[in-house]
Amino acid sequence: MNKSISNIFSGEAVFLDKANVDTDQIIPKQFLKSIKRTGFGPNLFDAWRYLDKGDLNSDNSKRKLNPDFILNHDLYKSCNILITRENFGCGSSREHAVWALTDYGFTTIIAPSFADIFKNNSYKNGLLLIEIDKEKIDEIFTQITEKKIINIEVDVHNQFIYLEEKQIPFELDDFKKKFLLDGIDEVGFTLQHQNKIEDFEKNYKKTVPWLFK
Amino acid sequence: MNNPNPKTLYDKLWDTHFVGSRSDNGDLLYIDLHMVHEVTSPQAFEGLKIKGIGPRRVDSIVATVDHNVPTTDRSQGLGGIKDTISRDQIQALQINCHDFGIDLIDLNDLNQGIVHVVGPEQGFTQPGMTIVCGDSHTSTHGAFGCLAMGIGTSEVEHVLATQCLVMNKQKNMRISINGPLKKNVFAKDLTMFLIGKIGTAGGTGHVIEYDGSAIESLSMEGRMTVCNMAIEAGARAGMIAPDQKTFDYLKSKPHSPKGDEYETALKYWKTFHSDENSNFDTVHNFFAEEIEPQVTWGTSPEMVIGVNDRIPLKEDYISQTERNNFEAALDYMGLSAGDSLENYSLDQIFIGSCTNSRIEDLRKAAEILDGNVISKKIKRAMIVPGSGLVKKQAEEEGLHEIFISSGFEWREPGCSMCLGMNPDQLGEKERCASTSNRNFEGRQGHLGRTHLVSPAMAAAAALAGNFIDISS
Numbered sequence: 001m002n003k004s005i006s007n008i009f010s011g012e013a014v015f016l017d018k019a020n021v022d023t024d025q026i027i028p029k030q031f032l033k034s035i036k037r038t039g040f041g042p043n044l045f046d047a048w049r050y051l052d053k054g055d056l057n058s059d060n061s062k063r064k065l066n067p068d069f070i071l072n073h074d075l076y077k078s079c080n081i082l083i084t085r086e087n088f089g090c091g092s093s094r095e096h097a098v099w100a101l102t103d104y105g106f107t108t109i110i111a112p113s114f115a116d117i118f119k120n121n122s123y124k125n126g127l128l129l130i131e132i133d134k135e136k137i138d139e140i141f142t143q144i145t146e147k148k149i150i151n152i153e154v155d156v157h158n159q160f161i162y163l164e165e166k167q168i169p170f171e172l173d174d175f176k177k178k179f180l181l182d183g184i185d186e187v188g189f190t191l192q193h194q195n196k197i198e199d200f201e202k203n204y205k206k207t208v209p210w211l212f213k
Numbered sequence: 214m215n216n217p218n219p220k221t222l223y224d225k226l227w228d229t230h231f232v233g234s235r236s237d238n239g240d241l242l243y244i245d246l247h248m249v250h251e252v253t254s255p256q257a258f259e260g261l262k263i264k265g266i267g268p269r270r271v272d273s274i275v276a277t278v279d280h281n282v283p284t285t286d287r288s289q290g291l292g293g294i295k296d297t298i299s300r301d302q303i304q305a306l307q308i309n310c311h312d313f314g315i316d317l318i319d320l321n322d323l324n325q326g327i328v329h330v331v332g333p334e335q336g337f338t339q340p341g342m343t344i345v346c347g348d349s350h351t352s353t354h355g356a357f358g359c360l361a362m363g364i365g366t367s368e369v370e371h372v373l374a375t376q377c378l379v380m381n382k383q384k385n386m387r388i389s390i391n392g393p394l395k396k397n398v399f400a401k402d403l404t405m406f407l408i409g410k411i412g413t414a415g416g417t418g419h420v421i422e423y424d425g426s427a428i429e430s431l432s433m434e435g436r437m438t439v440c441n442m443a444i445e446a447g448a449r450a451g452m453i454a455p456d457q458k459t460f461d462y463l464k465s466k467p468h469s470p471k472g473d474e475y476e477t478a479l480k481y482w483k484t485f486h487s488d489e490n491s492n493f494d495t496v497h498n499f500f501a502e503e504i505e506p507q508v509t510w511g512t513s514p515e516m517v518i519g520v521n522d523r524i525p526l527k528e529d530y531i532s533q534t535e536r537n538n539f540e541a542a543l544d545y546m547g548l549s550a551g552d553s554l555e556n557y558s559l560d561q562i563f564i565g566s567c568t569n570s571r572i573e574d575l576r577k578a579a580e581i582l583d584g585n586v587i588s589k590k591i592k593r594a595m596i597v598p599g600s601g602l603v604k605k606q607a608e609e610e611g612l613h614e615i616f617i618s619s620g621f622e623w624r625e626p627g628c629s630m631c632l633g634m635n636p637d638q639l640g641e642k643e644r645c646a647s648t649s650n651r652n653f654e655g656r657q658g659h660l661g662r663t664h665l666v667s668p669a670m671a672a673a674a675a676l677a678g679n680f681i682d683i684s685s
Binding site: 019020022024025028029030034036037047053056057085086087090091092093094095096098113115116117120121124125173174175178185187189190191192193194201204207208209210211213 | 233273298302364371418444538654
């Protein structure tokens with residue numbers, strides 16, 4: 001049991017009360033011109049977070065924050081768990097959305113559902129996504145509205161979250177869990193199966209020779 | 214004789230590309246074609262360079278520049294791009310392709326264009342293939358009976374290095390649409406209508422196979438429009454079984470097999486269809502006659518109505534979350550509940566994108582614009598062809614003259630205002646009729662307001678200055 005690594009997924013939660021949050025909202029297109037994987041955090045949810053329009057040349061520390069946006073409230077500035085509504089991460093395949101979330105400091109997102117490509121991008125970057133029922137999300141919303149701050153403990157190994165008095169189980173694919181907990185290089189891991197790929201390729205080439213030039 | 218083991222099209226594509234399972238239960242799926250563009254690839258190539266490895270099969274990769282390129286004068290090439298950050302990104306792709314020996318269809322190449330227009334047009338896209346690209350609209354290629362999926366940058370790197378994508382098999386969904394489409398109702402209306410019905414998460418966890426007489430009646434270009442927006446219904450892949458139209462389309466394409474090889478390929482391609490009695494996890498049925506010309510009113514593709522319908526009311530939504538989303542969308546779009554969309558003036562018209570920038574789309578727009586001039590209310594109207602070849606074809610047919618004399622700008626190929634990474638953007642609160650695929654907040658420009666429509670509707674709206682019924 002790898003409790004210490006598991007623990008980075010625990011922490012204080014902020015609730016973003018929106019459904020269908022798309023990757024254009026998570027990181028607007030002007031920031032995709034960067035050729036790096038880092039530095040996207042200050043522009044997470046850029047159009048909601050700031051009152052002006054920013055780009056890669058902006059000095060974000062000088063921009064005016066939108067006081068109505070939940071992440072700008074003093075209470076939630078250091079939260080590492082994002083709780084939100086269904087179909088989070090829909091739209092574009094841009095991995096920059098995940099890079100922005102992790103760079104900002106989120107380690108875990110809890111929602112009723114996530115979009116497929118976003119899901120894949122997340123686990124590859126060590127961002128834990130937890131799907132739980134809509135009703136349970138509603139309950140958390142009520143709790144957080146009353147108490148303002150809630151702490152969530154996440155046990156990735158045994159696949160439970162602990163919230164107040166409750167223990168809520170969640171599903172996680174074996175291969176995603178491995179990458180979250182071990183953080184190993186996936187390309188290297190797949191290349192351990194290189195023989196399988198070569199055997200497949202040899203046979204496949206006989207079936208579709210026109211696809212090999 | 215009964216087939217004891219009937220398979221869906223997706224089952225067949227999965228089975229013919231299944232390499233094996235890793236020790237962690239991740240399945241390895243072999244990838245035939247990897248299309249690359251400038252925005253989602255630099256970090257992947259950097260990853261390869263750090264690891265000191267190269268792509269496994271350079272012959273399976275095609276690269277082009279599309280997202281970030283200017284659609285105005287390109288006579289000065291890379292040096293003519295004023296935005297230095299955009300220029301660096303395009304240059305990064307040029308360098309990476311050079312370093313790894315990858316074919317690049319570059320900025321001033323006649324074949325350059327939007328990656329999902331270029332693939333089919335060049336014959337890279339063929340039935341029975343697995344295709345990936347670091348772009349969610351890769352689903353477009355499914356129109357040829359391929360498994361075509363958008364992937365993230367880490368996956369781009371993984372496919373470059375291993376020729377495989379790691380995933381687990383998804384569920385099968387079939388959407389059947391039967392009957393004839395009404396006049397001036399097109400593939401775009403059909404695909405938007407379906408998203409309105411099943412929602413933007415309706416296809417999550419599935420691949421969608423579209424079938425039925427309405428699908429069969431569509432041209433290859435129409436089928437691409439349908440599959441293009443499968444991702445907007447939440448499905449990573451949409452597909453249509455190949456038929457004679459598919460085979461005829463491919464016959465003359467530069468990179469499709471020729472001669473005896475074509476005949477061998479044809480035999481193979483014909484095996485890619487769902488067997489009778491094959492099992493789908495989810496099934497939807499619709500009648501094409503019920504589809505009106507569609508217009509989105511909100512900030513999600515599922516927020517769509519027929520042009521003669523009214524914008525919904527708050528009471529139409531049950532949950533508080535839905536009501537909040539509805540109100541936020543109306544507020545962002547500057548619309549009133551229960552109103553008709555015809556009451557709102559348009560500022561810009563955009564005809565283009567991987568959804569609707571092919572020659573048939575341009576012909577349809579030209580048919581409506583021919584001999585007419587756009588409304589004075591329209592500040593800017595532009596047509597951005599999907600590729601250099603589409604542009605050339607349109608000019609040979611004289612379509613560009615119709616566009617220009619009606620008041621449209623005739624641009625160079627690229628993604629353009631679909632996502633506004635280049636200077637083609639909406640101003641704040643500007644309202645646009647757009648043939649693209651996403652009406653998300655800020656997608657076409659900060660605080661810009663996007664209404665998704667077919668090319669015919671976009672052209673008609675350009676003339677009227679607002680949306681009008683084109684079905685009669």
